[in-house]
Amino acid sequence: MELKLNMDEYLPLREVVFEALRDAIVHGEFEPGERLLEVALAKRLGVSRTPVREAIRMLELEGLVVMVPRKGAEVARITEKDLRDALEIRLSLEELAVELACKRIDEDGRLRLKEACENFREAVRSGRVPDIVDTDVAFHETICELSNNPRLVSLTKNFGEQVYRYRVEYVRDTGYHGKLLREHDEITEAILLGDVEKAKAVMHQHIYDQEQIVIQNIKQKQDTI
Structure with a gap:
């Protein structure tokens, strides 16, 4: 799966990363329960870990990501x-x-x-x-x-x-x-x-x-x- 960033000079990088990850989740490109590893995602997107970490926090607020103790972030399961x-x-x-x-x-x-x-x-x-x-x-x-x-x-x-x-x-x-x-x-x-x-x-x-x-x-x- 290829993650793409739609760069917008008017948006902070965390917003751009957030949109890319959100789109991938709602389109089913990340499976429910799949772990979201900051280092791996940063490498695939060609960005540092900071905007990825911030984007994951935003996704958590939307209910698309949950933080699991000792495991980290994963895509929220459909209940x-x-x-x-x-x-x-x-x-x-x-x-x-x-x-x-x-x-x-x-x-x-x-x-x-x-x-x-x-x-x-x-x-x-x-x-x-x-x-x-x-x-x-x-x-x-x-x-x-x-x-x-x-x-x-x-x-x-x-x-x-x-x-x-x-x-x-x-x-x-x-x-x-x-x-x-x-x-x-x-x-x-x-x-x-x-x-x-x-x-x-x-x-x-x-x-x-x-x-x-x-x-x-x-x-x-x-x-x-």
């Missing part, structure tokens, strides 16, 4: 409670988004929604997990944008980072890709038809399925520890 709390909020946002999208979608929105759905299909065919996750995010963000509610769009995007790790965990299992496609198709069709109840019902099932599969994966990993 069942964290997952349920996060998806409880996501469900409320997504159900509101599909309801408003059903009522407010215009012709341009119809084209954008169909395109987002097709892009997800192409990503699934490719089998590349990062592409599948990114097009899944884009599909749900498109629905939110069709609500024509900027505050809802902002809330959803800000919250999206907190559930990104769960999305990665879900789509890694190729056995559920077909179900994901069907649910996206059904959500798209319901919105295009303006069927609020159908859209909300499928969205609810869509997120519930994600919760159950990720919980199953969490328990399997705990059994192997």
Whole structure:
């Protein structure tokens, strides 16, 4: 795995390192429970240990890293409670988004929604997990944008980072890709038809399925520890 720094002359180095490590964690490039060794990370990033140490402290404040006695920093494990709390909020946002999208979608929105759905299909065919996750995010963000509610769009995007790790965990299992496609198709069709109840019902099932599969994966990993 290659870590990249996006250098910004206006940001302190610790912020640049923080963003690089945070991005790697939420995209699943560091596994839950994986140790973060200052010396090794500093060498890979081409920086001193100080900004790495400061970045790790910032990640700890965000809950993405935990400090383990006699071991040091490691990527926070995904817990069942964290997952349920996060998806409880996501469900409320997504159900509101599909309801408003059903009522407010215009012709341009119809084209954008169909395109987002097709892009997800192409990503699934490719089998590349990062592409599948990114097009899944884009599909749900498109629905939110069709609500024509900027505050809802902002809330959803800000919250999206907190559930990104769960999305990665879900789509890694190729056995559920077909179900994901069907649910996206059904959500798209319901919105295009303006069927609020159908859209909300499928969205609810869509997120519930994600919760159950990720919980199953969490328990399997705990059994192997």
